[in-house]
Amino acid sequence: MEKFMQWIDERYPLTETYNExxxxxxxxxxxxxxxxxxxxxxxxLVVQIVTGxxxxxxxxxxxRLAFESVEYIMxxxxxxxxxxxxxxxxxxxxxxxxxxxxxxxxxxxxxxxxRELLWLVGMxxxxxxxxxxxMGYLLPWGNMSYWGxxxxxxxxxxxxxxxxxxxxxxxxxxxxADATLxxxxxxxxxALPLVLAGLVFVHLIALHKVGSNNPDGIEIKxxxxxxxxxxxxxxxxxxxxxxxxxxxxxxxxxxxxxxxFMPEFFGWxxxxxxxxxxxxxxxxxxxxxxxxxxxFYSILRATTNTxxxxxxxxxLVTMVLAVMAVKNLIGRALIVGATVVFIxxxxxxxxxxxxxxxxxxxxxxxxxLPWLDRSPVKSIRYRGWMYKTAITVFCINFLLLGWLGTxxxxxxxxxxxxxxxxxxxxxxxxxxxxxxxxxxxPVPERLTK
Amino acid sequence: MAHDKNVDKAKRRFLTHVTTSVGAVGTGxxxxxxxxxxxxxxxxxxxxxxxxxxISRLEPGRLLKVEWRGKPVWILRRTxxxxxxxxxxxxxxxxxxxxxxxxxxxxxxxxxxIRPGILVLVGVCTHLGCSPLDKFDTGGTVxxxxxxxGGFFCPCHGSTFDLSGRVYKxxxxxxxLPVPPHSFKDDNTxxxxxxxxxxxxxx
Numbered sequence: 328m329e330k331f332m333q334w335i336d337e338r339y340p341l342t343e344t345y346n347e348x349x350x351x352x353x354x355x356x357x358x359x360x361x362x363x364x365x366x367x368x369x370x371x372l373v374v375q376i377v378t379g380x381x382x383x384x385x386x387x388x389x390x391r392l393a394f395e396s397v398e399y400i401m402x403x404x405x406x407x408x409x410x411x412x413x414x415x416x417x418x419x420x421x422x423x424x425x426x427x428x429x430x431x432x433x434x435x436x437x438x439x440x441x442r443e444l445l446w447l448v449g450m451x452x453x454x455x456x457x458x459x460x461x462m463g464y465l466l467p468w469g470n471m472s473y474w475g476x477x478x479x480x481x482x483x484x485x486x487x488x489x490x491x492x493x494x495x496x497x498x499x500x501x502x503x504a505d506a507t508l509x510x511x512x513x514x515x516x517x518a519l520p521l522v523l524a525g526l527v528f529v530h531l532i533a534l535h536k537v538g539s540n541n542p543d544g545i546e547i548k549x550x551x552x553x554x555x556x557x558x559x560x561x562x563x564x565x566x567x568x569x570x571x572x573x574x575x576x577x578x579x580x581x582x583x584x585x586x587x588f589m590p591e592f593f594g595w596x597x598x599x600x601x602x603x604x605x606x607x608x609x610x611x612x613x614x615x616x617x618x619x620x621x622x623f624y625s626i627l628r629a630t631t632n633t634x635x636x637x638x639x640x641x642x643l644v645t646m647v648l649a650v651m652a653v654k655n656l657i658g659r660a661l662i663v664g665a666t667v668v669f670i671x672x673x674x675x676x677x678x679x680x681x682x683x684x685x686x687x688x689x690x691x692x693x694x695x696l697p698w699l700d701r702s703p704v705k706s707i708r709y710r711g712w713m714y715k716t717a718i719t720v721f722c723i724n725f726l727l728l729g730w731l732g733t734x735x736x737x738x739x740x741x742x743x744x745x746x747x748x749x750x751x752x753x754x755x756x757x758x759x760x761x762x763x764x765x766x767x768x769p770v771p772e773r774l775t776k
Numbered sequence: 777m778a779h780d781k782n783v784d785k786a787k788r789r790f791l792t793h794v795t796t797s798v799g800a801v802g803t804g805x806x807x808x809x810x811x812x813x814x815x816x817x818x819x820x821x822x823x824x825x826x827x828x829x830x831i832s833r834l835e836p837g838r839l840l841k842v843e844w845r846g847k848p849v850w851i852l853r854r855t856x857x858x859x860x861x862x863x864x865x866x867x868x869x870x871x872x873x874x875x876x877x878x879x880x881x882x883x884x885x886x887x888x889x890i891r892p893g894i895l896v897l898v899g900v901c902t903h904l905g906c907s908p909l910d911k912f913d914t915g916g917t918v919x920x921x922x923x924x925x926g927g928f929f930c931p932c933h934g935s936t937f938d939l940s941g942r943v944y945k946x947x948x949x950x951x952x953l954p955v956p957p958h959s960f961k962d963d964n965t966x967x968x969x970x971x972x973x974x975x976x977x978x979x
Contacts, residue, residue: 500816501824501845510814607846 348535353560354567355541357774361435362539363574364428370575371421372527376520378414386466388512390505393468394604412590418460419596420582422619425453433696433718436705437540443697445533450694452526457620459519462511464617465503469601474614476511477503482627485680502607543774544705550772559774595733613735621732622725623686626751628736629744630682637749638681639670645756652759685748692755699755702762704770713765721754826969828961831894839910841899844968848899848907849956851966854892858912858939861925862886865938868921870945871952877902877942879955882972888940888955890972896958897941903949906932919947928953 335341346352385404387396400407429449432438438446465476480497484490499506538548538557547557561567591597595618600611616624630638646666650659673681692699704710707718728747731740816824827844831851834840837858840851863886866872874884882890889895899907908930911918918924919936921944928937936944941953959972 496811496815498816499814500820504820506817506820 348531349564349568350562352535352563353547353557354539354563355543355545355547355557355774356559356561356566357541357543358539358567358570359542360574361427361431361542363571363578364424364431366571367424367574367578368421368428369527370578371417371424372523374417375414375421378410378417379516379520381410382414383516388466388509390468390508390605393466393508397467409586412586416582416586416590416592416596418463419592419617419619420585421456422460424578425456426619429453429693430722432540434707435540435542436544436700436702436707438697439540439544439700439705440697441537442533442540445530445537446697447694448526448530448533450690452523452530454690455519455523455526459515459523460617460619462515462519465508465511466515467601468508468605469598470603470606470611471598471600471614473503473605473607474611475616476507478614479616480507482683482686485677485683487676487680540705541774542706543708543770545770545772545774547774615733618729618733621730622728623689623732625728625732625744626689626748627682627686628732629741629748630678630685631741631745632678634745634748635673635678635681637745638685638752639673641749641752641756642666642669642673644753648756648759689751692752695755696758699758700762701759702765702767704767706770708775709768709770711765711767713761717754717758717761720750724750724754824969826967829966829968830964831966832964836893837912839912842968844956849968850895850897850899850910852895852897852910852939854887854895854939858926859887859892861914862938862940865925865927865940865942868944869938869942870947870950872942874942874952876950877952877954879952880957880971883955883958886940888942888952890958890960894966895940896955896966896968898954898956900953901930901932901935901949902943902951902953903930903933903935903947906930908935908937908953919944 332342336343382400385396385400385407387393397411400411402408404410432446432449461476461479465472480494480503483497484494486493495501497507498504499510538546541547545559547559550558552558585592585596591599598615598617615621643666646662649662653659653662702710702714707715724747728744728751731744731747734740824845827842827849829840829842829851831840831853834851834853836853836855838853842849842851866886871877872886874888879888883896887895901908908928911924911929912926914924914926916924918927918929919934921927921936925938927939928941929935930937930949933948935947935949937949937953938944941955943949943952956968957971958966958968959970961967
């Protein structure tokens, strides 16, 4: 065996890779349960790919056959219902895990230097995942699939000048049609999974370059023993592989409970309107995306003419803060110029267009976190009341926006969503201020527990 | 390396840049067929092609229904009496100026048409996509509208529209019936699906 390994290692860095990424990858010793979600996200990627492969063996990406082939999978294919439910419920669980993974980063400052690039790669993964989920949702060709895609693709029509041509290019037809289904299938099954797998690889390489953060936000690499190993580090394998197995076991219990006993999850994971085939002439009463898109969907819908003056206000606040932060004259002139153009645009272009912009911005702002956060400490454990309050408000607000996105619109709900949108923006825009004002506690030399 | 002295670095840099640029242009050109392949195919275009409608035999006060891109399109030749009702309808309408509704820039205003006498509409209710019925006989009560001035009525959920396809207040449909892009080839021929080029519009 030893000789065999030697033969391999002379030709391929197998032992080296194993050591670098598992047996001699030193992770902080104080990971808590929030640290399960990274490996669980990887698990969900594998589950989605494996179940997806088996679903494609029976699914037909054809507008005339798609809905029926899903029913065929559910009724006639041996264990087809299991594959389908694992995949459909899996999408929701994937997002639950990814949202918690991102929250973990925000709580413990995992996006801060030197992990900015790690965070950015993660944000691109999040975007790809959203595209993947959106395209996958069209494939069953249910009525909600159809009209959801119709509405979301029409969003691109709000872009001035190129909008209409762009929507036609995306759909490959003048309405969502067979061509759209066919290409979404190709993108969902080949293109995006390839990109996702590549990005996840880059994400892991970036992580292993800088090392994992921890609930204390202390760099364990700054405190190494005489052997060159961080004193607060333990090898990923076997310590965290075994620990993660516990997390996986608990997670799978919850996941399977939903898959077996409530796969629709009260219409939240599989919407009732999607159990009727796509119908070009019959729009569902309420078109709503699945829950994981609803916070952003709420922001989109909240952007009406009444919100625009408040957005101009937020832009002005941003401008004042940016001008104070930038010391050189040209930089300041550029900031003021950009703000003037933006505000002029707010009052000339349609509100619908700004809704799309704002929805995009709400994700871009997340990507900017490493630079917006000015606190001298990383972890929430050593931060003062301001950040703690801000992130609590942010989380509640995010959930509220998510809930509003699943509801129909009326005056009160639109107003709530508008207030929520402004709060969402202010959390980021004001972050440089409250994180630098916030009183922090001294960070210890060594990890606590 | 020993022979480095003899290397003309400027020439090497120039050649590298030129090769890279040509390569980049080549790659860019190679992308074109892939991107273009995602545009609507010839078959989709044929199905979505403009429809030519002969309206020479359309009598005043009558409605013609044609199909365009899988949707019913209505062409109504409005009489002077019909046009006269439009102004009186307005207090009861939800969006009399069509500011929240879908129509080309050349078909706005009260008549929502290029030529006031000829109204072109997509006959799909903006509520749930049913196709409303024409109710041109005046008088009586249609939906919630008393002393009906003529218009359209959706049998599914009772939405009412006036003779410009504008929706009444307090009905389920949120917007006026859309006006599709259309133009006049000549006085008796309408092209549904091709935008009207002449901004002035003839009466």
